[in-house]
Amino acid sequence: MLQIWALDGIPEITPRDDLVGVILDAVAAHPAEGSALRDGDIVVVTSKVVSKAEGRIIRAADREDAITRETVRLVASRTSPSGHVTRIVENPLGIVSAAAGVDASNTPEGTVLLLPVDPDASARALATGLRAATGAHVGVLITDTLGRAWREGQTDHAIGAGGIHVFEDLRGTTDAEGRPLVVTLPCVADELAAATDLVKGKASRRPVAIVRGRGDLVGDLDLPGARSIVRNPVRDMFRQGADEAYAEGFAAGRAARG
Amino acid sequence: MLQIWALDGIPEITPRDDLVGVILDAVAAHPAEGSALRDGDIVVVTSKVVSKAEGRIIRAADREDAITRETVRLVASRTSPSGHVTRIVENPLGIVSAAAGVDASNTPEGTVLLLPVDPDASARALATGLRAATGAHVGVLITDTLGRAWREGQTDHAIGAGGIHVFEDLRGTTDAEGRPLVVTLPCVADELAAATDLVKGKASRRPVAIVRGRGDLVGDLDLPGARSIVRNPVRDMFRQGADEAYAEGFAAGRAARG
Numbered sequence: 001m002l003q004i005w006a007l008d009g010i011p012e013i014t015p016r017d018d019l020v021g022v023i024l025d026a027v028a029a030h031p032a033e034g035s036a037l038r039d040g041d042i043v044v045v046t047s048k049v050v051s052k053a054e055g056r057i058i059r060a061a062d063r064e065d066a067i068t069r070e071t072v073r074l075v076a077s078r079t080s081p082s083g084h085v086t087r088i089v090e091n092p093l094g095i096v097s098a099a100a101g102v103d104a105s106n107t108p109e110g111t112v113l114l115l116p117v118d119p120d121a122s123a124r125a126l127a128t129g130l131r132a133a134t135g136a137h138v139g140v141l142i143t144d145t146l147g148r149a150w151r152e153g154q155t156d157h158a159i160g161a162g163g164i165h166v167f168e169d170l171r172g173t174t175d176a177e178g179r180p181l182v183v184t185l186p187c188v189a190d191e192l193a194a195a196t197d198l199v200k201g202k203a204s205r206r207p208v209a210i211v212r213g214r215g216d217l218v219g220d221l222d223l224p225g226a227r228s229i230v231r232n233p234v235r236d237m238f239r240q241g242a243d244e245a246y247a248e249g250f251a252a253g254r255a256a257r258g
Numbered sequence: 259m260l261q262i263w264a265l266d267g268i269p270e271i272t273p274r275d276d277l278v279g280v281i282l283d284a285v286a287a288h289p290a291e292g293s294a295l296r297d298g299d300i301v302v303v304t305s306k307v308v309s310k311a312e313g314r315i316i317r318a319a320d321r322e323d324a325i326t327r328e329t330v331r332l333v334a335s336r337t338s339p340s341g342h343v344t345r346i347v348e349n350p351l352g353i354v355s356a357a358a359g360v361d362a363s364n365t366p367e368g369t370v371l372l373l374p375v376d377p378d379a380s381a382r383a384l385a386t387g388l389r390a391a392t393g394a395h396v397g398v399l400i401t402d403t404l405g406r407a408w409r410e411g412q413t414d415h416a417i418g419a420g421g422i423h424v425f426e427d428l429r430g431t432t433d434a435e436g437r438p439l440v441v442t443l444p445c446v447a448d449e450l451a452a453a454t455d456l457v458k459g460k461a462s463r464r465p466v467a468i469v470r471g472r473g474d475l476v477g478d479l480d481l482p483g484a485r486s487i488v489r490n491p492v493r494d495m496f497r498q499g500a501d502e503a504y505a506e507g508f509a510a511g512r513a514a515r516g
Contacts, residue, residue, distance in 0.1 A: 002262040002457050076495040088495060096408040105442070106433045145442070149407040149496035150354040152489050153425050153445030155452070157409070167411050175364045176463045184363070184403070186455060187411030194413070195453030197444060198472055199260050205434045214456055231410050237334040237346060238407035242498040246507035253511020 002213035006199040006206035013207075015055035019045070020129035023208055037136040040215020043126070044141045044196040046207035047115055047159055048106055050122050056114040063102060063112050070100035070114060073233075076241025088241065091115065094230035095159060097146050106205070115144065119160025120225030127162035127221060139164030139218040141226070143193040149238055156197035158189035161226040165189075165217045188217055189226055260471035264457040264464035271465075273313035277303070278387035281466055295394040298473020301384070302399045302454040304465035305373055305417055306364055308380050314372040321360060321370050328358035328372060331491075334499025346499065349373065352488035353417060355404050364463070373402065377418025378483030385420035385479060397422030397476040399484070401451040407496055414455035416447035419484040423447075423475045446475055447484055 007026035013019070023045075027037060037043070051057070058066055073090040080086070091100040093115065101115040116122045119142045127140040142160030147153075158166060166189035196209035233239040240248075265284035271277070281303075285295060295301070309315070316324055331348040338344070349358040351373065359373040374380045377400045385398040400418030405411075416424060424447035454467035491497040498506075 002260075002453075004260040004262070004453075078495055086495075145444075150489055150494060151415070151445065151448070151487050153443040153448070153487065155445050155448050185411040186403075187409065187413050188456060190409070190411070190413050191452040191456050194449040195260075195262075195456065198446060198449050198453065229409050229411065231408055236408060237336055237344075237499040237501065238496045240500040240503075241495040242500070242503040243495065245498075245500040245503035246510075249504035249507025249509075250511035250514070251507075252504075253508035254514060255511075256508070257512050 002195075002211065004195055004199050004209060004211050006196070006201070006209045008206060010049070010205060010208055012205070013049045013052040015053065015057070017053045019049065019053050019126060020133060023126075023130065024133060026208065027210070037130065037134045037138050037210070038212065039137045040212070040218050041136060042139045042141065042164060042192060042211040042214065042218065043130060044143060044192060044200075044209045044211060045123075045126065046156075046200065047101075047119060047142050047144045048103060048113060049207040050116045050119065050142055050160070051103075051113045054116055054122070056116060057107070057111050058114065060104065060110050060112050063104070066112065066114060067100045067102050070102060074244075075239070076244055078241075078243070090233070093119065093159065094227065095144070095146075097144070101144055116142065116160065120162065120227055121160075123160035123162030123225065124221050125162070127164075131163070137163075137215075137218055141189055141192055143196070145197070155190075156193040156200075158187075158193045158226045158229065161189055161223070163218060163221045163223065165219055165223060166226055166229055168217070187229060188214070189229060192217075260453075260469065262453055262457050262467060262469050264454070264459070264467045266464060268307070268463060268466055270463070271307045271310040273311065273315070275311045277307065277311050277384060278391055281384075281388065282391060284466065285468070295388065295392045295396050295468070296470065297395045298470070298476050299394060300397045300399065300422060300450060300469040300472065300476065301388060302401060302450060302458075302467045302469060303381075303384065304414075304458065305359075305377060305400050305402045306361060306371060307465040308374045308377065308400055308418070309361075309371045312374055312380070314374060315365070315369050316372065318362065318368050318370050321362070324370065324372060325358045325360050328360060332502075333497070334502055336499075336501070348491070351377065351417065352485065353402070353404075355402070359402055359417075374400065374418065378420065378485055379418075381418035381420030381483065382479050383420070385422075389421070395421075395473075395476055399447055399450055401454070403455070413448075414451040414458075416445075416451045416484045416487065419447050419481070421476060421479045421481065423477055423481060424484055424487055426475070445487055446472075447487060450475075 071089040
């Protein structure tokens, strides 16, 4: 049985807030689900509050500049009939997303948020702090809402991980018929992120959720972080948008004739 | 509080098995989590067992032919250094995935499985049957394991839906600051699919999970199915692999000068 719940009563986070303390206060305020964190609990935190605690807040007027600055590589862009430009870019974390993760929802008026500088480091720091304060062997994920190729809508994904396996490596194990499961590598970190979005919600202020029941995924603090989920563009058949790749090919084809 | 558990004791499914009966037997055998389905429960079924019940089994020797037949459109392909060819294709359901969803794991020796012909219809039939048999207003999702652009590993996604909202439409609602959430369309069906993979597992025979705690997502049987999650390729910046788009552009560029 997996149990997932969001913590109520997390206050608005401001720069230099102690997230470990904030989370533990919220846990203690809701003894119905257990008044303390337990070994094997997974604490899943929306990147927005990590960004706020880290002071990654800029003026909204600087949004377009910030997107440009956070862009390592333009992957694709498209202009809607109304003139709105969507830029899908790779950010310094390697994550491919719209607007480089620069976020204008649930931020103080006139401001936008950048992603945490190093969400894996932030997750490890949170896991370290929560383990030290409680004695419970917990794991931490930091999440962001991302769109997908080929499918409408968004789902939450893991962009930071501390003390938790991000993949459940079944390679080498067998299926129910005893045959090897060769290509299966479930990204449990993304599945946990998605699961907790079902209780956190977007319109409410519940940026932290607890998952109880997959303690087998919790491990050492030096496990690979969520950075290891990011596919190397060299390996990625979709490293560039179709229009952009076509245009590059077209130019090269013309030049080849020149 | 969201509660998610997998049903133990689901037998090996064979063509024409009654999945409604199989699921209800498994629910009744585990009274620990409640001996009956309740209003608002969401029943999440791995497509593999739906395919088996529908007799979508073919000889493994016909696998490559089956992939070709299930391919509406080749999206991208790549040959690994070892010579293994990965084909990312759009199947008749519009779903973009490796090998058109033709699946060789957890199938009887010498056979492979095709996806259900119409997973939305299958999900609606299951929801109808479960509602009629129990009186409980439940929703049904049918899932498949899919790879993603830009990210390693796979997660489970919804490919069929009956009596459940596949999106939580927050457009028109506001964030905690009272500003409109303009572009947010969480794909809750995919999030539920991902969440249940955490309890179903790949190596065990637990193809059915129950989610309790999001009854607000359960609705009429004529709600749009999972087909509505599939993005129209015309709208998709990643409708074609980068190499394939480049090659098309190159050929067109050469021809343009001719």
